[in-house]
Amino acid sequence: MRLWKKAAGALKDRYSILIAKLSPNGPCRNPDLETVIIKATSHDEQCMDYKNVQRVFKWLRTSPLYLKPLLYTLSMRMDKTRSWVVALKGLMLIHGVFCFDFPSVQKLGRLPFDLSYFSDGHISPHKASLFNAFVRSYFAYLNQKSAFLRFEATKEDKISVMGELQTLRKMLGLIDLLLQIKPRSPHMNVVLLLEAMDCVMDEVLEVYSKFCKRVHLVVGRIIEIGGKEESSVLLEIVKKVEMQGDKITTYFDFCRDIGVLNVSDCPEILRIHEKDILELQKIRDGGVFERKNLEGNNKGDDTGIVIYENNNAIVLRDCSATAIISEQKQSNLKTVITDQWEVFDDDLIVDAVNSASNGTSTVPFIATNNPFVDSWSIVPYIPVCSNYVLPDLIIL
Template identity: 25%
Template sequence: MGSWRKAYGALKDSTKVGLAKVNSEFKELDIAIVKATNHVECPPKERHVRKILLATSANRPRADLSYCIYALSRRLSKTKNWIVALKTLIVVHRLLREGDPMFKEEFLAYSSRGNILHIANFKDDSSQSAWDCSAWIRAYGCFLEERLECLRVLRYDIETERLVRYPQTSSKVHSKTRTLPSPELLEQLPALQQLLFRVVGVQPEGAACSNYLIQYALALVLKESFKIYCSINDGIINLVDMFFEMPKYDAINALAIYKRAGLQAENLAEFYDFCKQLELARTFQFPTLSHPHRFLQRWKSTSEKHPDPRSRVSRRARSRSY
């Protein structure tokens, strides 16, 4: 049955390439998408991904960008094969990571019209391993959808953000969240925490754990998790510094963000311990995770600047909150 499926998949791929050569107005792009997302169980070939990146660069017409998104969405919605679905998601992920900012804007605009990835109900039940891989693909799709939502909230891509060296901490570089004002910080940190929740959710199970193609995609998520964690960490430091100047409602929200950061640090540590056992992580340098409780002393020292007993939060109440 496996050999028959491979042969049938190869036939479908060659047929689609042939049709693209004859019927498509975007012939080169359609051929590159089919070849990058074919039924062969290996990562998309770099030359095909590069052609897609070139076709969606800033010097191309806006219509080309829209068509590429449409073609990838159509490819994903029509397939019942887990390999094709996963390779399509990998191409989408690569475009979001490495693509031109104009392409990301177009992707956001396209996604605002409805579900672009069509992955929530995806399943390939041709075998037990395909079933396990399908479950992972759904989790990966959720991560990519959350990545888009985070991009919409932050209005910048955390993966391409340049870390900044600030004068007061000249020995270190920091994320943008380190200096955000309170309103923006309280908007962006929950979005980043939700994205980190989706990161931890892509831990594979069953046959998916040992699959090389899934490990390739997992490596892309793992690389992004490092910056996501750093942005949340810098945001928490910023949050602690501003806590006692916040209005009461904002302070309640800030405390909820702080508590969730503690739970997420523990979950992320377990996720990293799992990933360290995989082949994909041999060359990775994992960050040292800091539990938010290490900011407790900073929080207490900040509170010393607000000794007024008439203040919104008494010192006794603060000690209980710790």
Template identity: 40%
Template sequence: MSIWKRGAAAIKDKKSLAVAYLSTRRSHGDLDFEAAVIKATNHDEHNVGKRNARLVFCWIRASPDNMYPFVRALSKRMEKTRSWVVAIKGLMLMHDLGHCKLPAVKKMGRLPFDLSSFTDGHSRLSKTWGFNAFIRQYFAFLDQRGVIWRDEENKTAEDSPLMVQQLSKLRKWQFLLGMLLEIRPRADNMKVPLILEAMDCVVIEIFDVHSRICSEIAKVLLEVHSVVGKLEASKALEILRMATMQDEELSRYFEFCKEYGVLKANEFIAVTGIPEEDVKQLERIVNGASDKTYKDQMALVVREENNVIVEHGETMESLKTRITDKWEVFHENNTAAGARKDSDQPHNPFEIPDFISFLN
């Protein structure tokens, strides 16, 4: 940023502060927040404004009611700005607000301002198109995250099975992860401190969302081994396939971030893929073969040695063993509660002499 541009940006910020303090229609608390928001979202792309941001969130944590004047002040700032610097700093503030763990934040829903069609008005489009795209994607993610949070907070008892609810939740978070992976610098002139700071925020969010997805998938896979219907299996199979695709995208995304200079990307741990057997098991259920039938088939072992065939068929109910050698048949059924039937007793064709009676 040239000296002239920095001077012009500083003048704009001072003008905004003067207008805020001269206003007589707002309460003293609103004025304090408006001044803090203006300072935290100043026009200097080399100054992230962390000190003023920390001050704002200290006020909010001290009293959750302070969230409302903060949101009003930030919304007013975002609705007026045509500066990509101010817009990104405002989005980062809203992003950090979500980490305050306040119930009111998750109930807020969509963002109170709209940057879905943002265009910087201070430079040529050829120089700012990358920043415009970054802001639109960042806004879209935060806006959708607010919708998902609100739905989870306001959800009521549902008639659908628990596993279907889990799969629906998983699908939403996978969609959210996909939106996060779209946020990246795409122009050559975007390697500036503010963009790198915003990317750190995005990477941290990716860690959190991906962790949630892995946790929910683990729960689903535990239930897959029980009896599930084709509908649940089909939805779960789609989830696993999407997870496999996103794991590959995630690895490429973090490689890009490392090369670009995003510091938080260096904390990335290699993604563990979905076990192939879990995917195949769901495919069998979807194709009509129940899990129990598959296990019964896998438990059946046929061994043939020297005209002797031994079959072991194991199920949950019984264990049966048959040994066949031409004329002799031995059959044992462990499911019977009592003694063997006479017909099942081994037959000996030779009569054994009674030596005790013979001696007497």
């Protein structure tokens, strides 16, 4: 039975190659390339035909224009096959295509074929269900990866923190899909499937490494510039990362037990320092908001800097100048007139507004929970522009 199945698969491959050679050249057809693709995705379940796989990649390295006929031929073959062997080889081939840094590859979007409901028609239903699940999970990841590459290549907002957080969320989903690709029975210990797991292990290491680097960069950036919404989203991501770390460790242990050759040491699981988590929680809860001065420190000096702490304003002003005091002596009582006025909240608000209107504002607007903070705008503020001696009003 097994020999008959092998012979039947070989006949199908020969027939497909004959049809390819007789097909005419065109924008989507290249008989020579089609022949190599059919050989690379043959029905032989012993192992992947890496010689012909490299020939396919050689065509692609020659010119990105060969991507279109490659995808056309591969799509036609994937849509027609009911062999898990051909389907898995086709997925491994398209996985290798993603390694090419071509704009046409990055902007591909969803895969041009669908194996979401793939079902093998040549083996027993019980055994087929195990291989069907593997093919479907592998396709689900590659399809999502292709969409992610397009998202990265075409997104307009590539520098904002919220845009980077959106990318991290998508990468978390990719890692979850990767961890679903695994044999679900010890009876699936075949060479071809283990070769596919080698590709998957490489992908886990690469994607997780990039993800960890981007998380550390985003943590540092949010702590530096603040942002309640951004810190809240990042804390949710960090929580999911901690849960995912245990799954990755278990996944690597499982692959090592089933004999996957390409299993290296488990990658270092991402851990966010407790200090950074506390800082993010403070920012999310509105606990600390600071404006740095020109020298880059957070402490006030004598330049009139306003430091925001717990939503309260601490105003530091220069009192080193000698006050000009006019004195009027009468009956041992005196009234002191000075241009060194005490600064109150209302004065600061008006000064800030007046300075802003002149384009010379150096004092930021003070945040307050007072519902009447805007009442200053009702009555115009007329400052006193000259110093003069007033009579002593106490003795009148």
